[in-house]
Amino acid sequence: MGPDPLDLEAFRRNAYALVDWIVDYLGGLASRPVCEPVRPGDVRAKLPDRAPEEPEGFDAVLADLDRVVVPGLTHWQHPGWFAYFPAQSSPPAILGELAQAGLGVQGMLWSTSPAATEVESHVLDWLVDLLGVPQQWKTTASGGGVLQSGASQSTHTALVVAREQCLLRTGAGPKDMVAYASSQAHSSIEKGARMAGFGHIRLLETDHEFAARPEALAAAVAEDRRDGLAPAFVCSAVGTTGTTGVDPVRRFGEIARVEQMWHHVDAAYAGSAMICEEFRRHQDGLELVDSYTFNPHKWLATNLDCSVMWVADRRPLIESLSVLPPYLRNEASESGQVIDYRDWHGPLGRPFRALKLWFVLRCYGAAGLRSMIRTHVAWARKLVERIDAHSRLATIAPTPFALVSFAHVDGDEATDELVAGINGDGRFHITGSEVDGKRYARISVGSTWTTEADVDALWNLIDATA
Amino acid sequence: MGPDPLDLEAFRRNAYALVDWIVDYLGGLASRPVCEPVRPGDVRAKLPDRAPEEPEGFDAVLADLDRVVVPGLTHWQHPGWFAYFPAQSSPPAILGELAQAGLGVQGMLWSTSPAATEVESHVLDWLVDLLGVPQQWKTTASGGGVLQSGASQSTHTALVVAREQCLLRTGAGPKDMVAYASSQAHSSIEKGARMAGFGHIRLLETDHEFAARPEALAAAVAEDRRDGLAPAFVCSAVGTTGTTGVDPVRRFGEIARVEQMWHHVDAAYAGSAMICEEFRRHQDGLELVDSYTFNPHKWLATNLDCSVMWVADRRPLIESLSVLPPYLRNEASESGQVIDYRDWHGPLGRPFRALKLWFVLRCYGAAGLRSMIRTHVAWARKLVERIDAHSRLATIAPTPFALVSFAHVDGDEATDELVAGINGDGRFHITGSEVDGKRYARISVGSTWTTEADVDALWNLIDATA
Numbered sequence: 016m017g018p019d020p021l022d023l024e025a026f027r028r029n030a031y032a033l034v035d036w037i038v039d040y041l042g043g044l045a046s047r048p049v050c051e052p053v054r055p056g057d058v059r060a061k062l063p064d065r066a067p068e069e070p071e072g073f074d075a076v077l078a079d080l081d082r083v084v085v086p087g088l089t090h091w092q093h094p095g096w097f098a099y100f101p102a103q104s105s106p107p108a109i110l111g112e113l114a115q116a117g118l119g120v121q122g123m124l125w126s127t128s129p130a131a132t133e134v135e136s137h138v139l140d141w142l143v144d145l146l147g148v149p150q151q152w153k154t155t156a157s158g159g160g161v162l163q164s165g166a167s168q169s170t171h172t173a174l175v176v177a178r179e180q181c182l183l184r185t186g187a188g189p190k191d192m193v194a195y196a197s198s199q200a201h202s203s204i205e206k207g208a209r210m211a212g213f214g215h216i217r218l219l220e221t222d223h224e225f226a227a228r229p230e231a232l233a234a235a236v237a238e239d240r241r242d243g244l245a246p247a248f249v250c251s252a253v254g255t256t257g258t259t260g261v262d263p264v265r266r267f268g269e270i271a272r273v274e275q276m277w278h279h280v281d282a283a284y285a286g287s288a289m290i291c292e293e294f295r296r297h298q299d300g301l302e303l304v305d306s307y308t309f310n311p312h313k314w315l316a317t318n319l320d321c322s323v324m325w326v327a328d329r330r331p332l333i334e335s336l337s338v339l340p341p342y343l344r345n346e347a348s349e350s351g352q353v354i355d356y357r358d359w360h361g362p363l364g365r366p367f368r369a370l371k372l373w374f375v376l377r378c379y380g381a382a383g384l385r386s387m388i389r390t391h392v393a394w395a396r397k398l399v400e401r402i403d404a405h406s407r408l409a410t411i412a413p414t415p416f417a418l419v420s421f422a423h424v425d426g427d428e429a430t431d432e433l434v435a436g437i438n439g440d441g442r443f444h445i446t447g448s449e450v451d452g453k454r455y456a457r458i459s460v461g462s463t464w465t466t467e468a469d470v471d472a473l474w475n476l477i478d479a480t481a
Numbered sequence: 482m483g484p485d486p487l488d489l490e491a492f493r494r495n496a497y498a499l500v501d502w503i504v505d506y507l508g509g510l511a512s513r514p515v516c517e518p519v520r521p522g523d524v525r526a527k528l529p530d531r532a533p534e535e536p537e538g539f540d541a542v543l544a545d546l547d548r549v550v551v552p553g554l555t556h557w558q559h560p561g562w563f564a565y566f567p568a569q570s571s572p573p574a575i576l577g578e579l580a581q582a583g584l585g586v587q588g589m590l591w592s593t594s595p596a597a598t599e600v601e602s603h604v605l606d607w608l609v610d611l612l613g614v615p616q617q618w619k620t621t622a623s624g625g626g627v628l629q630s631g632a633s634q635s636t637h638t639a640l641v642v643a644r645e646q647c648l649l650r651t652g653a654g655p656k657d658m659v660a661y662a663s664s665q666a667h668s669s670i671e672k673g674a675r676m677a678g679f680g681h682i683r684l685l686e687t688d689h690e691f692a693a694r695p696e697a698l699a700a701a702v703a704e705d706r707r708d709g710l711a712p713a714f715v716c717s718a719v720g721t722t723g724t725t726g727v728d729p730v731r732r733f734g735e736i737a738r739v740e741q742m743w744h745h746v747d748a749a750y751a752g753s754a755m756i757c758e759e760f761r762r763h764q765d766g767l768e769l770v771d772s773y774t775f776n777p778h779k780w781l782a783t784n785l786d787c788s789v790m791w792v793a794d795r796r797p798l799i800e801s802l803s804v805l806p807p808y809l810r811n812e813a814s815e816s817g818q819v820i821d822y823r824d825w826h827g828p829l830g831r832p833f834r835a836l837k838l839w840f841v842l843r844c845y846g847a848a849g850l851r852s853m854i855r856t857h858v859a860w861a862r863k864l865v866e867r868i869d870a871h872s873r874l875a876t877i878a879p880t881p882f883a884l885v886s887f888a889h890v891d892g893d894e895a896t897d898e899l900v901a902g903i904n905g906d907g908r909f910h911i912t913g914s915e916v917d918g919k920r921y922a923r924i925s926v927g928s929t930w931t932t933e934a935d936v937d938a939l940w941n942l943i944d945a946t947a
Binding site: 017312343352353 | 587
């Protein structure tokens with residue numbers, strides 16, 4: 016007989032030990048390389064071919080976090096993390112995840128854990144006020160918010176609803192439907208459209224600041240109509256992944272209204288910044304939006320996975336996604352007084368994800384989150400100033416938020432060498448990418464544990480390498 | 482200035498306190514009603530209208546778990562939980578979730594945290610051996626496993642791949658495609674088919690044991706072909722949600738091969754039982770299956786969300802779902818030597834979900850999990866014997882696993898009263914449902930914390946109420 020996995024006193028001791036381990040991990044990250052040196056198969060080579068037949072003690076498992084896991088990680092919580100977008104975590108969010116795991120409830124219906132639904136609705140209504148988006152998006156009005164696993168899921172859901180709305184209105188089949196987005200839009204738009212069965216996706220030309228041009232949208236829609244196709248969905252990106260380009264939400268919304276298309280905003284990264292009033296001008300026109308998504312798991316201190324999706328009107332969403340078998344029937348649902356979140360997305364079962372967002376909003380306070388966002392943006396702007404003042408470097412796109420996009424003046428090869436040099440140092444991780452055929456470096460400022468000293472050290476390395 | 486949310490020593494103290502709270506919560510559940518008495522709006526009424534401006538201490542948050550959350554829960558981890566299917570949790574899985582939250586890595590690509598991908602592939606290969614499914618399903622062979630958020634997502638993904646395969650082969654549009662499943666199949670098949678844009682879904686007639694009839698499948702396919710439609714997808718349910726009916730996997734697979742349809746198995750609940758050899762006869766014919774899903778978060782001691790999806794051949798899956806933008810290009814992916822799980826499902830970002838499954842397999846050991854499954858099945862069979870020996874009760878379906886389906890001999894009203902009486906007591910929660918127009922009671926044995934004494938007490942209450 017090995018240890019009993021259900022022994023709660025053993026759980027208490029093991030959990031304390033794991034908490035200590037996490038404190039050491041997070042506190043010690045700065046002394047590790049951001050990307051551990053690891054080749055394909057290295058991690059698996061350390062694991063036995065078969066699962067153990069008898070129970071192992073938790074000590075052995077904990078030891079394998081050090082032996083097997085950590086040496087095989089790319090440390091997203093490293094203070095030197097400047098790659099992709101951040102995947103923020105924070106102590107309050109970790110506690111929220113632990114509470115969720117400990118409660119182990121499943122909130123598919125209001126009745127299967129009313130608090131899971133109501134805390135979620137309430138916190139997302141709080142965010143309507145905090146981010147200054149339309150009051151209509153509150154669950155207490157005609158719209159409402161729901162937590163999805165990611166912006167990909169939110170966008171895919173919006174595409175499905177758009178398709179169903181277009182079908183109801185025009186009778187067109189998915190193969191004849193068209194989705195529109197910036198050529199700089201996130202790959203999830205194309206993937207979501209493909210998964211939803213759209214026959215066509217048009218990636219629109221952008222201007223010199225990488226914002227999609229409304230004239231390009233209008234022209235594409237007109238051409239598709241001439242060809243007998245059915246324009247059904249348009250996405251405005253507020254902060255594209257490549258360069259945080261900002262599409263003209265109001266102009267896209269006006270075209271969407273005239274053309275009866277579903278208008279979705281993908282603000283996966285930049286949405287969190289809207290907690291500060293000064294960034295909201297980048298999304299003027301939200302009253303012309305049908306759905307909106309942003310990820311607190313990127314830049315609002317809340318662990319993966321936690322993506323907000325709002326709709327201005329919840330009816331088409333629910334009509335598209337509700338399937339009611341007998342074993343889920345219940346009095347509360349039939350009363351019409353409650354939200355059953357299973358009808359707001361693809362999945363049925365759902366953990367109590369709102370806990371961690373609730374914990375974060377309370378332990379940071381709105382002021383604390385605003386301060387974090389503004390600090391990251393200020394550090395990014397300081398980098399921009401230094402780059403623009405540097406003889407061998409030049410920014411290639413504006414920095415409306417905290418992403419800095421720049422290149423070496425000697426061209427693609429020099430830029431790639433610069434990125435390789437910075438990443439080769441080990442203390443930092445940035446992304447090399449390409450836009451309009453040109454290589455560039457992306458520095459995304461916003462890891463939870465990054466300090467001004469880290470940003471300065473990164474700059475010194477850039478300067479020395481360039 | 483309030484408390485600093487990034488203070489790691491405060492985090493340590495707060496996490497210890499939360500661990501203590503969870504131990505008390507789990508240890509004290511038996512003294513609470515399974516379903517807290519709560520009306521719509523009760524939970525929200527306890528929350529302030531606005532998010533706090535300044536940071537709150539974690540003490541206040543922890544206190545609100547008692548004040549706001551717990552009185553609004555339906556306690557899925559209660560020892561008296563016999564409703565729906567279980568949503569198992571366990572101390573090792575809670576520790577796995579905590580480790581995942583603490584690491585905060587994002588494994589969309591192999592390169593963005595190699596260990597996240599490799600542990601997942603490895604543990605799912607372990608499960609191939611543990612569950613005795615085809616060796617071809619291993620990532621080291623032509624197939625492979627991936628963790629999805631739930632069976633709904635796995636099934637939806639399979640439907641999308643089926644649609645793309647059918648399109649490539651026949652040129653048919655989604656509106657002309659047909660998906661087939663038992664009339665007893667889970668609602669996620671219908672929902673997934675709708676989300677994937679299938680024009681038609683046929684719910685097949687079942688036999689007296691609630692297994693779909695292969696003759697019904699063959700006849701429906703023939704009729705649809707006559708009507709010019711394109712049969713594309715068939716689901717075999719191994720353990721339907723209503724009564725754990727078992728479709729004839731081999732016969733469905735033979736028809737699917739002849740008709741060139743994608744064959745998916747939904748074993749969301751019953752799949753976990755396959756860790757014991759004696760249940761595998763219920764899924765004979767797996768070599769004729771294209772994809773398979775089961776949820777360790779139901780009956781394998783692993784917290785939500787954790788759903789396994791296996792494919793026999795990973796190529797059509799990846800071809801259907803891969804979209805590669807420049808900012809995700811990397812050497813490892815281009816080498817073809819690694820798995821990038823973002824191409825195996827809809828979402829892009831993904832937490833390190835495999836940790837909790839790895840922790841569970843190690844802390845229970847295969848023997849411990851087999852013993853748990855066999856114990857639950859034995860308790861369910863004991864209930865079946867008692868029901869069949871009772872003058873006023875009768876089972877209405879077989880019990881191949883640990884779900885007991887029965888009714889009062891006096892008819893629907895008496896059955897509904899029986900269910901209401903049992904649930905009204907507060908110590909237990911069971912589900913009332915309907916099949917073929919007949920009301921029945923569902924008792925699903927399998928909550929992590931249920932003991933034989935709980936099952937006996939439930940029986941005494943049933944006996945007294947009937």
